[in-house]
Amino acid sequence: MALRGVKVIEFAGLAPVPFCGMILSDFGAKVIRIDRPHAFDLDRQGRGKRSIAIDMKKKEGLRIVKQLCADADVLIEPFRAGVMEKLGLGPKTLLSENPRLVYARLTGYGQNGPMSTRAGHDINYIATSGVLSYLGRKGEKPHAPVNLLADFAGGGMTCALGIVMALYERSQSGQGQVIDSSMVEGSAYVANWLWKSHKLDIWGKPRGENALDGGAPFYDTYETADKKYMAVGSLEPQFYVKLIQGLGLNLDEYPQNMTDSNKLKQKFTEVFASKTRDEWTEIFKDTDACCTPVLEPGEAPLHPHNVTNKSFLQSTDGGFEPGPAPRLSRTPGVDRVLEAPRLGQHTVEILKELGFSGETIQKHIDSEVVLQRQNTAKL
Numbered sequence: 001m002a003l004r005g006v007k008v009i010e011f012a013g014l015a016p017v018p019f020c021g022m023i024l025s026d027f028g029a030k031v032i033r034i035d036r037p038h039a040f041d042l043d044r045q046g047r048g049k050r051s052i053a054i055d056m057k058k059k060e061g062l063r064i065v066k067q068l069c070a071d072a073d074v075l076i077e078p079f080r081a082g083v084m085e086k087l088g089l090g091p092k093t094l095l096s097e098n099p100r101l102v103y104a105r106l107t108g109y110g111q112n113g114p115m116s117t118r119a120g121h122d123i124n125y126i127a128t129s130g131v132l133s134y135l136g137r138k139g140e141k142p143h144a145p146v147n148l149l150a151d152f153a154g155g156g157m158t159c160a161l162g163i164v165m166a167l168y169e170r171s172q173s174g175q176g177q178v179i180d181s182s183m184v185e186g187s188a189y190v191a192n193w194l195w196k197s198h199k200l201d202i203w204g205k206p207r208g209e210n211a212l213d214g215g216a217p218f219y220d221t222y223e224t225a226d227k228k229y230m231a232v233g234s235l236e237p238q239f240y241v242k243l244i245q246g247l248g249l250n251l252d253e254y255p256q257n258m259t260d261s262n263k264l265k266q267k268f269t270e271v272f273a274s275k276t277r278d279e280w281t282e283i284f285k286d287t288d289a290c291c292t293p294v295l296e297p298g299e300a301p302l303h304p305h306n307v308t309n310k311s312f313l314q315s316t317d318g319g320f321e322p323g324p325a326p327r328l329s330r331t332p333g334v335d336r337v338l339e340a341p342r343l344g345q346h347t348v349e350i351l352k353e354l355g356f357s358g359e360t361i362q363k364h365i366d367s368e369v370v371l372q373r374q375n376t377a378k379l
Contacts, residue, residue: 001027001028001331001332001333001334002027002028002328002331002333003024003027003028003029003164004028004029004331005028005030006024006028006029006030006073006074006167007029007030007032007071007072007073007074008021008024008025008029008030008031008032008072008073008074008075008076009032009034009068009069009072009074009075009076010031010032010033010034010049010075010076011033011034011075011076011077011078011079012033012034012035012036012039012043012078013077013078013079013106014042014078014151015045015147015151015152015155015156016078016106016150016151016152016155016156016159016183017076017077017078017106017156017159018033018043018044018045018046018156019045019151019152019155019156019157020076020104020106020155020156020157020159020160020163021033021045021046021049021076022045022046022047022048022049022156023156023157023160023324024074024160024163025047025048025049025334025338026047026048026323026324026333026334027324027328027331027333027334028331028333029073029074030050031048031049031050032049032050032051032052032068032346032350033046033049033050033051033052033341034052034053034054034056034065034068035051035052035053035054035343035344036053036054036055036056037053037054037055037343037344037368037370037371038371039343041342041343043340044340045340046340046341047334047337047338047339047340048334048338048339048340049340049341050341050345050346050349050350051341051342051343051344051345051346051347051373052064052068052344052346052347052350052351052370053343053344053347053370053371053372053373054347054369054370055368055369055370055371056087056089058367058368058369060364060367060369061369061370062087062088062089064351064354064364064369064370065089066089066094066097067354068350068354069089069094069097069098069101070097070098071098072098072101073100073101073102073167074101074102074104074163074167075094075101075102075103075104076104076106076159076163077089077103077104077105077106078106078107079107080107080116080117080118080119081105081107081109081110081111081112081116081117082117084105091103091105091178095176095178098176099174099175099176100170100174100175100176101176102163102166102167102170102176102177102179103176103177103178103179104159104162104163104166104178104179104181105178105179105180105181106155106156106159106181106183107181107182107183108120108121108124108125108150108182108183108184109125109128109182109183109184110180110181110182110184110185111180111182112180115128121147122144122146122147122148122149122150122151122183123144123147123150125150125154125183125184125187126144126149126150126154126187127142128184129150129154129184129185129187129188129191130188130191131149131187131188131190131191131194132144133207134191134194134207134213135207135213136207136208136213137207137208137214138206138207138208138209138214138215139208140208142207149187149190149191150183150184150186150187151183153186153187153190154183154184154185154186154187154188154189154190155181155183155186155187158181158186158189158190159179159181159186162179162181163179166179211235215261216235216261217232217261217264217265217268218232218233218234218235218240218243218256219232219233219234219235220232220265220268221294222268222269222272222273223269223272223273224272224273224275224276224277224279224280225273225274225275225276225279226276226277226278228276228277228293228294229277229293229294230272230277230280230281230284230291230292230293230294231291231292231293231294232268232290232291233290233291234289234290234291235290237256238288239288239289239290240256242287242288242289242290243289243290243291245287245289246280246283246284246287246289246291247268247271247272248271249267249271254267277293277294278293280293281293300312301314301320310323310335311323313334313335313336313337314337315337316337321337323335342373343371343373344370344371344372344373345373347365347370347371347372347373348361348372351364351370
């Protein structure tokens with residue numbers, strides 16, 4: 001795999017950092033997650049990782065963390081600016097001990113500026129980035145698309161890109177570096193096109209009245225007779241013609257540039273409500289109308305296109321989850337769901353790899369410097 005041989009130390013956090021670590025793990029990196037003993041295990045993106053539980057409030061715990069970082073290729077941390085420095089684990093300290101370390105700091109507001117130490121969540125970061133103001137229906141308040149934009153697109157994935165770039169540069173210079181991955185900046189960067197396209201004809205109106213934000217009848221979703229939905233994206237004239245044909249309408253009566261767009265949207269709403277989603281899917285399946293069913297999470301893995309491409313991986317419990325993307329021809333990512341660790345599951349195993357004796361490991365367990373969750377671990 002593309003990242004085989006890369007050792008990653010991931011400090012446990014919420015969505016963005018676990019996702020970043022999972023991307024690296026999916027493509028072959030060996031990821032060790034440092035958990036806090038007795039913390040709630042909220043990581044649902046731990047596939048392929050190992051977990052060591054360390055109490056970093058204790059000096060012995062900090063020494064173990066430094067040992068882990070001494071020969072690591074990558075470190076990913078989710079804390080507010082200054083937290084790692086207070087722990088004695090800041091980039092100046094760790095890079096002085098391991099100059100090849102790629103030190104990734106994935107935070108909401110970044111390492112600098114008046115908001116760098118403030119708390120926040122995805123909705124706050126995309127609000128500060130300006131992106132949230134673009135999102136929402138006509139006459140309604142801005143609406144955040146769950147926590148996808150900042151946490152995952154502008155956070156975890158953007159940070160993973162930065163790590164891969166830094167590793168490539170290291171292959172030439174031999175030096176590590178610090179990555180300041182701010183979700184405010186990352187989400188703004190993902191939305192760069194919105195800024196640079198605002199003078200095009202598709203924009204220029206208030207939120208919810210433009211071609212791509214729900215203002216155009218031919219770029220929207222419509223409810224069907226069985227209370228499901230179809231997605232319509234017939235932007236180009238040739239696709240719009242196919243849409244009108246599939247709906248059984250007259251192009252002269254309902255042209256794409258119809259002055260009264262509300263009348264057109266109302267007509268589409270009425271027509272789509274006359275058939276079930278599956279009936280519309282059958283009508284449009286072999287056309288370029290850009291009209292597709294809105295699949296529910298349980299349906300997407302079973303769609304013929306996704307099945308053919310093995311886009312989803314099936315776990316041992318029968319469930320599905322999205323597989324790695326993009327698809328590399330020679331060094332693809334994992335093709336099965338790797339086990340996610342329980343908190344502290346690999347503590348003893350990892351300490352042995354660091355050279356600790358069984359006696360010392362037991363001492364650390366007894367003094368609660370570390371936690372071994374798996375009772376069968378052998379000292």
